[in-house]
Amino acid sequence: xxxxxxxxxxxxxxxxxxxxxxxxxxxxxxxxxxxxxxxxxxxxxxxxxxxxxxxxxxxxxxxxxxxxxxxxxxxxxxxxxxxxxxxxxxxxxxxxxxxxxxxxxxxxxxxxxxxxxxxxxxxxxxxxxxxxxxxxxxxxxxxxxxxxxxxxxxxxxxxxxxxxxxxxxxxxxxxxxxxxxxxxxxxxxxxxxxxxxxxxxxxxxxxxxxxxxxxxxxxxxxxxxxxxxxxxxxxxxxxxxxxxxxxxxxxxxxxxxxxxxxxxxxxxxxxxxxxxxxxxxxxxxxxxxxx
Ligand SMILES: NC(=O)c1ccc[n+]([C@@H]2O[C@H](COP(=O)([O-])OP(=O)(O)OC[C@H]3O[C@@H](n4cnc5c(N)ncnc54)[C@H](OP(=O)(O)O)[C@@H]3O)[C@@H](O)[C@H]2O)c1
Numbered sequence: 001x002x003x004x005x006x007x008x009x010x011x012x013x014x015x016x017x018x019x020x021x022x023x024x025x026x027x028x029x030x031x032x033x034x035x036x037x038x039x040x041x042x043x044x045x046x047x048x049x050x051x052x053x054x055x056x057x058x059x060x061x062x063x064x065x066x067x068x069x070x071x072x073x074x075x076x077x078x079x080x081x082x083x084x085x086x087x088x089x090x091x092x093x094x095x096x097x098x099x100x101x102x103x104x105x106x107x108x109x110x111x112x113x114x115x116x117x118x119x120x121x122x123x124x125x126x127x128x129x130x131x132x133x134x135x136x137x138x139x140x141x142x143x144x145x146x147x148x149x150x151x152x153x154x155x156x157x158x159x160x161x162x163x164x165x166x167x168x169x170x171x172x173x174x175x176x177x178x179x180x181x182x183x184x185x186x187x188x189x190x191x192x193x194x195x196x197x198x199x200x201x202x203x204x205x206x207x208x209x210x211x212x213x214x215x216x217x218x219x220x221x222x223x224x225x226x227x228x229x230x231x232x233x234x235x236x237x238x239x240x241x242x243x244x245x246x247x248x249x250x251x252x253x254x255x256x257x258x259x260x261x262x263x264x265x266x267x268x269x270x271x272x273x274x275x276x277x278x279x280x281x282x283x284x285x286x287x288x289x290x291x
Contacts, residue, residue, distance in 0.1 A: 003032040003057070007074070007083045009065055009120055010090030011035035012042035014189030015139055018234035019087065019241055021049045024058035032056075034083075036063035036074055038090070065090045065116030066108075071123045082131060083124050085245060088117040089139040093191060094153045095223075096198025097208045097216055105196055106153050113157035118164055129175045136172075137244060138165055140181035140253070145265050146277060149285060150219050169252055178250045182240055185257060186231040215286055222285045232256060 006023055010016040020035035035046060040062050050058060063074040065088075075083075094101065094109045121136060128134035143151055144158030162181065169179035198205045200217060208216075237256050244250045268277045 001030075003080075004030055004084045005032050005034070005078065005080045005082055006085040006087065007034040007036060007078065007124070008087040008089055009036050009063060009116075010038075011046055011060070012037040012039065013045065013194075014191060015184070015187060015234050015237050016087070016089040017046050017049065018238050019089070020046060020058065022235075022238045022242070023245075024050060024054045026057075029057055031085075032080065033058050034061055034074070034078055035059070036061045038062070038064035038070075065120050066111045068119055068123075071120055075123050082127055084131075084133065085135045085137065086121065086124050086128075087137045087139075087241070088120050090116055091139060091157075093151070093195040093197075095150050095195055097150065097205065097212050098152050099208055099212075100198050100202070100204040101153060109153050109196075110157050110160075113154070114160045114164075117161055121168070128177050132176045134175075134177045135180065135245065135250060136165075136168075136177065137180045137182060137241060140165075140183040142183065142185050142264075144181075145183060146268055146281065148281070150216055166252070179252060180244045180250045181253050182237065182244065183253055183255050184232070184237055186227050187237055187256075188227075188231045188233055192227060218286045 008016050008020050008023075011020045016035070016037075020033050023031040024033040024035070035058060037043065037046075037060070040060065043060050046060060059077075061074045061077055062070060064070045091113045092109060094105055117138060124134075124136075128136075138161060140161065141154075141158045142148075143155045144162045147155050165179055165181055172179055198216075200206075200213065200220070205213070205216075240254050240256045244254050264277065264280065267280060268274070271277065
């Protein structure tokens with residue numbers, strides 16, 4: 001049987017790496033995986049996980065989602081000249097009081113999370129339309145479903161992805177192409193290491209007003225506690241990806257756990273004026289109670 005060709009972005013660590021390993025190791029050898037990463041100097045981790053096996057099911061390619069030429073070069077190197085399953089996973093975070101964010105760091109997160117995802121989809125869209133089949137999956141976030149303080153730019157990028165994907169899904173169903181967002185809460189990955197985070201002792205942060213600083217401190221505490229107590233492992237996320245990939249009629253949204261969807265997303269939907277959600281989130285993150 002012909003293998004399904006999968007291309008994944010952001011495979012140097014975290015969710016992308018785990019998904020690439022899982023699909024390339026599938027006992028049925030259903031998938032040929034192109035695991036892409038912007039810096040091939042980081043490929044050892046992925047190679048260690050597959051232990052030199054999977055020569056026929058895994059290939060590692062360079063791809064920076066902010067660099068159109070690098071996306072086109074990676075596309076060119078797909079031997080099968082088609083991608084059946086495209087996983088737009090590359091992304092990063094930016095955290096801190098809005099006043100301290102530089103234009104460059106704000107541009108960068110939008111370039112990676114939003115335009116990087118859109119550019120990647122653009123590059124493979126015509127091919128999928130011509131095949132009249134395919135599945136595009138995007139790693140979404142609770143930060144794309146409801147606002148989080150001190151994450152304005154991250155949430156803006158992930159909210160925007162929701163809009164772009166939902167819009168595209170309406171068209172793509174006419175081409176037999178499925179679109180799925182895998183909505184994650186906190187996950188144990190390198191995300192926090194790679195996160196651009198304003199530290200309380202940074203000079204720029206020290207200039208922020210005292211009330212914001214004290215709320216930021218509470219938020220950081222809350223965030224640590226959430227990651228310590230409620231973060232999922234990448235294997236849990238990969239299972240949800242597999243459910244979506246293997247479904248004969250995939251849903252548009254998948255939630256990786258019950259904490260991700262209700263109650264906050266439901267509260268937002270039930271009370272569209274937003275007042276209740278804003279109060280509830282404020283209480284959750286600033287109350288100082290352990291999660
Ligand atoms: N971890 C969480 O709590 C969480 C929660 C919700 C959603 N997510 C989403 O999950 C996705 C994967 O993140 P993760 O948790 O697995 O974190 P991660 O371990 O930091 O992985 C992020 C991946 O994106 C890559 N990347 C960053 N900029 C890139 C670029 N310009 N071009 C190509 N790749 C680039 C990173 O490559 P480098 O190693 O080269 O930086 C890395 O491979 C992201 O979209 C993130 O927003 C994560």
